[in-house]
Amino acid sequence: MFCPECGTENPDSARFCGNCRHQLSAPAGDSTVNHQNSVVEIASEPKSVSDGLKYGILAGSLIIPFIGLIMGIIYMAQGESEEKKDVGKLWLYASIGIIVFYMIISGDF
Numbered sequence: 001m002f003c004p005e006c007g008t009e010n011p012d013s014a015r016f017c018g019n020c021r022h023q024l025s026a027p028a029g030d031s032t033v034n035h036q037n038s039v040v041e042i043a044s045e046p047k048s049v050s051d052g053l054k055y056g057i058l059a060g061s062l063i064i065p066f067i068g069l070i071m072g073i074i075y076m077a078q079g080e081s082e083e084k085k086d087v088g089k090l091w092l093y094a095s096i097g098i099i100v101f102y103m104i105i106s107g108d109f
């Protein structure tokens with residue numbers, strides 16, 4: 001049977017998942033419970049897909065401000081002139097603004 005937690009295939013006689021130690025509730029050979037488990041697996045699939053999408057958006061929203069922070073630090077470090085320091089500050093403020101914006105719209109933080 002497949003582990004309902006992580007999807008790892010385990011022997012039918014196994015009482016615990018070999019991968020994540022999740023207790024496999026179905027007694028060996030009980031096809032009814034096995035069938036229920038597979039239904040649960042399918043039903044939980046859209047949730048994991050939307051979780052993946054959420055993490056993708058989150059990762060993307062973190063990379064952009066992260067690049068902005070790096071650009072800001074580089075410009076500030078190179079700042080022989082006031083002009084370059086201003087560009088660095090602009091990058092820093094923009095990236096901080098984006099981070100705050102994503103924190104507000106996601107509401108998960």
Ligand SMILES: [Zn+2]
Pocket residue numbers: 003004005006007008017018019020021022
């Ligand atoms: Zn498992």
